Amino acid sequence: MESLQKKEKTAVLQGNEACSQGALYAGCRFFAGYPITPSTEIIEMMSGAMQAAGGHFIQMEDEIGSACAIIGARWGGVKSMTATSGPGYTLMQESIGYAAVTETPIVIVDVQRGGPSTGQPTLSSQQDIYQARYGSHGDYEIIVLAPSSVQEMYDFTIKAFELAERFRTPVILLSDEEIGHMREKVVLQPGTENIHEGKKKYVVSPQADFFQGAWTTVEGQLHDDEGKRIGHLPQKSGDFIENICSKITDHIDEISSVRTYQMEDADIAVLAYGSVARPAMNAINLARGIKDDRGATPFRFLKEIKKRGVGEALRTDYSKLKVGLIKVNSVWPFPDEQIREAAKNCSLVIVPEMNIGKYSREVERCLGGQGTKVVSMSKCGGDLHTPNEILDRILEEVKVDE
């Protein structure tokens, strides 16, 4: 694998490959991992890429060790990452909590598969959405990005490193099997970038990397700015928790990324993240009568005729539906303001998810106050929602409303 190219280039890559390329560009030079489907391509690519680029790679004995090793390496001054899937991600929770409390910037990629337990190694899901947010014990805030294309897998990996360094926090790239194994066109940046954010006031823990004579104490107990434990002091401990949480929640505007599509006049929105945002966008296109350039619409129309009969299919004038898409890129911290703003004219928000409908609860909490009806459209089993399924749901809901 060519590790660092000289100029911008376009390639057709798998999502997992794009993630490795993104990490390389972002200056990641340490990768510790353990093979697990469907994330294995990342460790495979990183093993060669890290060492060829002057970095380091180690295949650890388990995911617990992998997550520990990248934290160790980061204190050694090297930007580091690991990648895994659901079962391994569960094992890493311990270290994610440690990274949160010690304010260590690391990036962890979770290429989700179906769970619980060994679950569905080869099929996709979005079931880890809550684990990504609440996985480790105790109170902490975390940044989670959910890519929905191979390009985003590349871009968000870079962004994950930027955010991790800026906020000195673990950042989770919450991908899934669909995106990880999908091949798409992707634009790759030339060279490499070494993100340095410098000392930030809102960080409460020691920040100096090791071996600089700074005598840094990295402490997993709650601690003060010198690393001295304060876990036995309720007042100081409370302030510490507030601090590590508010450094994220006070900067949601800097972190959050919410994209909208056809939302200008929409009164119905589909809110989606990760791979489900793709069929959701197609559903919007179908609903609005927007033809994509692949000429698939006539084919779909034929299918519609087959499904509903000629008369019914002709009578359905989707284009009268004012439907738009709200695509959440930064799923955690929950971008309340941005979602409220995007959905301010909507009476109905449909949330398709590849789980039992977890994120929709957050959306309901967020939009319930402004009288918007939030409908969860969950789908478990490993298959993505099809655009028509989403469209049907929209039609069903509209009919109910009318």
Added chain:
Amino acid sequence: MNDLYAKYIKKEALPTLFCPGCGNGIVQYAAIEAFEKLGIRNDTACVSGIGCSSWIPCYFKMDVMHTTHGRAIAFAEGLKIAQPDKNIVVFSGDGDCLAIGGNHLLHACARNIDITVIMINNMIYGMTGGQKSPATPTGAKTHTSPYGAADVPMKGSELAMTIGASYVARWTTAHPVQLEKAIEEGIKHKGFSFIEVLSQCPVQAGKNVFKEKDPVKIMEMFKEQTYVWHEGDPEQPGKTKIGLLKKDDDAIEYIDRVNNVLRENGIER
């Protein structure tokens, strides 16, 4: 206060949380003496997990990482690979190292990665109040073995030797000079160094495990129940051998091995 102690220990963090007569303080002094003699203070990072003995480095005015239970070796490996020229010393207990961290220990030994692990073996879970550890002697009554421990204790040093650690030594807190020399040697040795220290826990292990609450008497017992072993010496049944148990200078260290493979493939670092 002792001069060396004052030089290395954070005064504001005192008192240490060790009970009176605890062996951890003796290991602590041996370690800082070794660091001082080698003059490696700013090129050394100490990593520890959870447990009484894992608090040893937390008082050091050095680069210190106090990590999660059992994971110290995994953190240390990442740190070592990121900074191959620096020294990494891990302080761990018998529960931390052999029970919850057993898998990391096995693999670090097998890799022969150049870190130094000091395992303080007090044969008990002291911090949580005296529960059975993997090194608790058979028959010992603890809070989780009220009828006497049924398990056969694990031998950390023998395990490390077998699985591939290239420097293994065992001493007790009654041998502070030898212990300090072993720590020096272990740090200088290129490869995985495992130093086991039999240590007294007068409070939690005292009455039940050692049948003795006085730290001095427990240390005397260590002297009686151990013998200093040299290569070729016969084994003394019923006693624990201490001393330098293994030193293999020909074993190739992990990072060197990685670099050799890369060099064969035309990648110079």
Added chain:
Amino acid sequence: MSKISIDKDCCKGCFICLTVCPKGIFKKTKKRNKYGTTMPEAVNTDECVQCRMCERMCPDGAINVEGGDNNEN
């Protein structure tokens, strides 16, 4: 002659020093340390041979031995 000091802020009163000194310099006293337990005192300091076992064996770094040409600190 050595100057041996025992820091009462550090001493926890375990009395390990009493047995490790080959010359028996340390003696139990009724003096109290910071924790309120009794602590030892160095008497007969003329006998000290600067072996520094007390420094090594004190778990709390309370003992300091000054003087002699063997001062490696």
